[in-house]
Amino acid sequence: MDRMSHYVAERWVDFVRNLLPEAERVQMQAHIDSGCERCRRELDLLRQVVNFSAVESTYRAPEELARMARAIYRPMSAPAGVLRRLMGSLIFDGFGEPAMAGVRHAVPSGQQLAFNAGDYCVDVRVQGEINSSQVAMAGQIVNRKAPEDRLAGLPVALVSGRKIIAETLSNEFGEFSLEYTAVRKLRLQIEVSNEGVRIDLPLSSLAGGTRDSEI
Numbered sequence: 001m002d003r004m005s006h007y008v009a010e011r012w013v014d015f016v017r018n019l020l021p022e023a024e025r026v027q028m029q030a031h032i033d034s035g036c037e038r039c040r041r042e043l044d045l046l047r048q049v050v051n052f053s054a055v056e057s058t059y060r061a062p063e064e065l066a067r068m069a070r071a072i073y074r075p076m077s078a079p080a081g082v083l084r085r086l087m088g089s090l091i092f093d094g095f096g097e098p099a100m101a102g103v104r105h106a107v108p109s110g111q112q113l114a115f116n117a118g119d120y121c122v123d124v125r126v127q128g129e130i131n132s133s134q135v136a137m138a139g140q141i142v143n144r145k146a147p148e149d150r151l152a153g154l155p156v157a158l159v160s161g162r163k164i165i166a167e168t169l170s171n172e173f174g175e176f177s178l179e180y181t182a183v184r185k186l187r188l189q190i191e192v193s194n195e196g197v198r199i200d201l202p203l204s205s206l207a208g209g210t211r212d213s214e215i
């Protein structure tokens with residue numbers, strides 16, 4: 001089987017997280033069943049990573065419950081409308097590779113990150129310009145428990161310390177795009193105010209951020 005007939009890692013991430021349309025899922029399962037060792041290894045690895053991150057959040061659950069219980073019994077000190085911080089954990093970090101024709105969402109190069117945060121998962125793809133600190137970011141937020149939910153109009157911000165580097169709103173598909181100049185200690189924050197949370201994702205593994213921090 002030649003190199004061009006494989007699926008990109010991002011597809012397998014979506015596969016593992018059950019985010020794909022049934023037809024595509026069946027095709028990809030057939031590819032595995034046909035005996036592709038390379039994709040099988042990638043799938044096994046991603047399953048381990050995703051399962052590990054699920055176990056991790058289970059371990060954290062009692063602590064989270066205790067914190068919520070304390071918050072309930074504490075006198076109203078925080079102003080109404082304050083959002084609870086929901087930390088995301090990185091479950092995938094990879095660099096794009098040439099993709100087969102017809103595979104959607106494929107990127108010719110650039111870095112991809114995927115995070116889990118509570119019921120949400122957030123995919124981020126970044127593409128830096130050569131000889132420049134300008135970075136283009138595209139991402140999508142999905143509710144894993146309700147993938148059909150449209151997470152539209154959510155405030156999305158890139159922050160460094162207390163400074164907002166770039167901000168936008170998600171579109172009707174929960175997608176967003178941002179352009180910015182690479183800085184250190186970058187975090188991506190997405191407000192889901194009807195759930196009372198602000199998703200907080202550390203972008204410390206971004207290649208551009210690392211390069212910048214060495215200057």
Ligand SMILES: [Zn+2]
Nearest residue numbers: 006007036039
């Ligand atoms: Zn393959």
